[in-house]
Amino acid sequence: MATTARIQIDGQGPVVALQGFFRRLLEDESLSGVMLPVHLFRHGMPMPTLVTRPDQLDRADPLAPAFPMNSAKLVSRLTRGATGERIAVVMRPCEIRAFIELVKLNQGSLEEVILIGMDCPGAFDNAHYKEFLGDREGMAASVQFHASLSNGGLAGGFELAPACRVCEYPSPHGADMVIGLHGADLGSAIPVMATSARGEALLGAMGLPEESPDDRREKALAALTATRVQARDAMMEQVSARTGTLEQLAEYLSGCVNCYNCRVACPVCYCKECVFNTDVFEHKPWQYLGWAKRKGSLKLPTDTVFYHLTRMAHMSTACVGCGQCSNACPNGVEVVELFRTVAARTQAGFDYLPGLSLDQAPPLTVFKEDEFQDTVSHLA
Amino acid sequence: MNQDFEPAILAFVCNWCTYTAADLAGTSRMTQQPNVRLVRMMCTGMVDPKYVIKSLLSGADGVLISGCHPGDCHYQNGNYKARRRVRLLNEILSQFGIDRRRVRLTWVGASEGQEFAATVNNFINDLRELGPLDSRGLAAL
Numbered sequence: 001m002a003t004t005a006r007i008q009i010d011g012q013g014p015v016v017a018l019q020g021f022f023r024r025l026l027e028d029e030s031l032s033g034v035m036l037p038v039h040l041f042r043h044g045m046p047m048p049t050l051v052t053r054p055d056q057l058d059r060a061d062p063l064a065p066a067f068p069m070n071s072a073k074l075v076s077r078l079t080r081g082a083t084g085e086r087i088a089v090v091m092r093p094c095e096i097r098a099f100i101e102l103v104k105l106n107q108g109s110l111e112e113v114i115l116i117g118m119d120c121p122g123a124f125d126n127a128h129y130k131e132f133l134g135d136r137e138g139m140a141a142s143v144q145f146h147a148s149l150s151n152g153g154l155a156g157g158f159e160l161a162p163a164c165r166v167c168e169y170p171s172p173h174g175a176d177m178v179i180g181l182h183g184a185d186l187g188s189a190i191p192v193m194a195t196s197a198r199g200e201a202l203l204g205a206m207g208l209p210e211e212s213p214d215d216r217r218e219k220a221l222a223a224l225t226a227t228r229v230q231a232r233d234a235m236m237e238q239v240s241a242r243t244g245t246l247e248q249l250a251e252y253l254s255g256c257v258n259c260y261n262c263r264v265a266c267p268v269c270y271c272k273e274c275v276f277n278t279d280v281f282e283h284k285p286w287q288y289l290g291w292a293k294r295k296g297s298l299k300l301p302t303d304t305v306f307y308h309l310t311r312m313a314h315m316s317t318a319c320v321g322c323g324q325c326s327n328a329c330p331n332g333v334e335v336v337e338l339f340r341t342v343a344a345r346t347q348a349g350f351d352y353l354p355g356l357s358l359d360q361a362p363p364l365t366v367f368k369e370d371e372f373q374d375t376v377s378h379l380a
Numbered sequence: 381m382n383q384d385f386e387p388a389i390l391a392f393v394c395n396w397c398t399y400t401a402a403d404l405a406g407t408s409r410m411t412q413q414p415n416v417r418l419v420r421m422m423c424t425g426m427v428d429p430k431y432v433i434k435s436l437l438s439g440a441d442g443v444l445i446s447g448c449h450p451g452d453c454h455y456q457n458g459n460y461k462a463r464r465r466v467r468l469l470n471e472i473l474s475q476f477g478i479d480r481r482r483v484r485l486t487w488v489g490a491s492e493g494q495e496f497a498a499t500v501n502n503f504i505n506d507l508r509e510l511g512p513l514d515s516r517g518l519a520a521l
Binding site for chain 1: 429
């Protein structure tokens, strides 16, 4: 696309510069609001916040390395049904991919929403964000996070969330506008690219100075993606080796207490009522005793492996690897590693890339008459 | 081959084709090994993947899903949907060491009693070779 504008950073730093950008964006009369992470408290967690009054952007911080939830679910709520007004939403690449999946499943709409994608270096899980923040003020800590990344890595033994370390999509796909953090010098300017006709119209009307194109972002992205792909492949190999049998899988999941937090946190698990919450699983006392007698013992709660395998069947083709399942797990089960490993297989099985194209139908919503002949057994 | 091992098979068969074929195989007094438990479904298109998963975790050594030939589905396209679901299950289950041959999808038409008996006998023999599924002995599933 044509327009690349420049968000000039002055002495007050990149967070304030981005706030200025969104304030200016909100002045556009075609937009009624913008959803982005806001530090509502000095030391708390920055949460996605729908801002309609420009002065409320003073504590907005799209650079915060916090990822308390996948906002695709929120944007789905904001767009399921018309309001007659248009909003902009600031999202990470995995949030956009999850939202595109939800749109394909009729759980949201792109009609009245402008997607602003942030280049994403990764984020911390909730526990580590708190630790990273310490006593510092939120926005100052975000600037320090990005400064240490551009200086070669995170100091103080901090590591990104497991999902982010193996994420091969650090730049947004399918957004209307992209804020190009990769390769940018956060001491001088951040480039903003219009990546759709709607984005072009909005960005053009903002009257920002034009950025002359260079290949710094492409180079930084290519290097980061290569590292991530390598880490991803190593992770999947390791998970496969640890879960090669049902018994190993049960051991891998042995910390699971069937709280179903992973399902609640999952952006593409969208069923209003999950079968695991229905009375299908309200077993009678004598049933438990019967099962225990059959094998001599019965692990409680029951149906743990069943739950995870069923969830894989339900959502693995749509899994974008955002890692909120692991973030939500109270017992440190390595959920995202397992699900990404399985998802890689199910997605490859249907040649499906979740969240990258509206035109590619979710695999289990369509069929062809002449396909997968090798899945059917015939008499020899 | 372990001759002492008697595999347990759960078969989800569609009302219109394979169940009728199974009936035909029975009334024609064809010889079949007795290891299969039939579940009559209205269509293979309503065999939820979790039925298959639950069967395997609950002691079945193999699951047979059998319905109408392509183009013959009583509900137009249920068998095509079943084929995608079995494809999905193959990918998931084989990741955890469950051999693809344990989940079998076949098309057996209403008049094919002979084919039904042969399908069942072949499947049982394959499972005898594969041996019991390790879920049988696991308390934590």
